[in-house]
Amino acid sequence: MQLRNQVEWALHCCAVLAGLPEGARLSTRVLAEFHGVPKDYLSKALQNLAQAGLIEGSLGPSGGYRLGRPAAEISFLDVVEAVEGAGRSFACTEIRCNSPCLAEDHKPRGPCQIARVMWQADAAWRRELQAVTLSELVATLAQELPADQLTAAAEWMAERAGR
Amino acid sequence: MQLRNQVEWALHCCAVLAGLPEGARLSTRVLAEFHGVPKDYLSKALQNLAQAGLIEGSLGPSGGYRLGRPAAEISFLDVVEAVEGAGRSFACTEIRCNSPCLAEDHKPRGPCQIARVMWQADAAWRRELQAVTLSELVATLAQELPADQLTAAAEWMAERAGR
Numbered sequence: 615m616q617l618r619n620q621v622e623w624a625l626h627c628c629a630v631l632a633g634l635p636e637g638a639r640l641s642t643r644v645l646a647e648f649h650g651v652p653k654d655y656l657s658k659a660l661q662n663l664a665q666a667g668l669i670e671g672s673l674g675p676s677g678g679y680r681l682g683r684p685a686a687e688i689s690f691l692d693v694v695e696a697v698e699g700a701g702r703s704f705a706c707t708e709i710r711c712n713s714p715c716l717a718e719d720h721k722p723r724g725p726c727q728i729a730r731v732m733w734q735a736d737a738a739w740r741r742e743l744q745a746v747t748l749s750e751l752v753a754t755l756a757q758e759l760p761a762d763q764l765t766a767a768a769e770w771m772a773e774r775a776g777r
Numbered sequence: 778m779q780l781r782n783q784v785e786w787a788l789h790c791c792a793v794l795a796g797l798p799e800g801a802r803l804s805t806r807v808l809a810e811f812h813g814v815p816k817d818y819l820s821k822a823l824q825n826l827a828q829a830g831l832i833e834g835s836l837g838p839s840g841g842y843r844l845g846r847p848a849a850e851i852s853f854l855d856v857v858e859a860v861e862g863a864g865r866s867f868a869c870t871e872i873r874c875n876s877p878c879l880a881e882d883h884k885p886r887g888p889c890q891i892a893r894v895m896w897q898a899d900a901a902w903r904r905e906l907q908a909v910t911l912s913e914l915v916a917t918l919a920q921e922l923p924a925d926q927l928t929a930a931a932e933w934m935a936e937r938a939g940r
């Protein structure tokens with residue numbers, strides 16, 4: 615079970631957008647260059663984020679993306695689900711109903727015990743991702759990354775940001 | 778992010794094998810018939826379980842599979858990892874190192890903050906799956922399934938089991 619690479623890209627783009635000064639925007643081209651990833655594939659991931667309302671795009675020469683709502687209101691789960699979809703990682707196809715020992719009109723009561731365990735684990739995964747917001751991520755980055763690295767990145771962005 | 782259908786099949790096969798009387802074995806054909814799934818695809822999943830030591834096969838006309846160790850020592854996680862592999866669901870490709878603002882010889886300290894959150898969530902998922910064993914599953918099934926259904930299944934198996 616493997617998440618797409620675009621999840622890593624989308625989370626990093628959101629972290630960058632969450633750290634921008636008020637009103638600033640970054641284009642797909644700039645985000646692709648900063649992260650060293652192919653612009654066309656990144657573009658698809660950014661569209662997913664925009665469709666989910668997590669980021670907001672504007673057209674024109676100084677256009678680009680900014681967050682669609684406050685960073686404190688966007689969780690890791692929001693970003694992951696925007697890119698991967700919100701479906702559970704385990705799909706039960708009800709194979710328990712295929713048993714040759716069951717009556718023709720057999721209807722199982724409630725979900726399968728096996729599916730329940732698998733869905734509990736899925737819920738635990740989502741809970742962890744829901745518990746961390748982009749604003750917490752930005753705070754951790756500000757604490758842990760070397761100051762000169764943060765300054766260099768902020769300057770690089772400022773030179774390329776639209777408004 | 779979606780697990781293979783074989784995970785559902787493998788878990789159900791393990792539940793059946795965990796419920797067999799001491800010494801009994803079931804062939805791939807019988808397990809496929811009971812679950813109504815294609816024998817050839819199931820065969821691959823059973824081979825994965827055998828490679829992981831969770832089940833143990835024997836050849837010959839009365840051959841088949843039985844558990845490779847006590848049901849209390851096999852967790853959902855063991856079964857899922859045997860079929861899906863034990864790799865983390867999130868792979869970090871270190872895109873943070875692609876930034877044009879970094880010095881040529883930049884070496885990041887420790888794993889990326891984003892990867893850490895994703896791996897914590899992955900660990901929470903695995904913890905849940907590790908916490909439930911096949912013997913707990915069999916106990917729940919025995920409690921929750923109608924008695925006549927359990928008896929019918931046990932008789933159907935007994936007629937087809939090898940030793």
Ligand code: FES
Binds near residue numbers: 705726
């Ligand atoms: S029938 Fe789908 S998990 Fe049991």
Ligand code: FES
Binds near residue numbers: 626871891
């Ligand atoms: S560099 Fe891979 S998740 Fe941040």
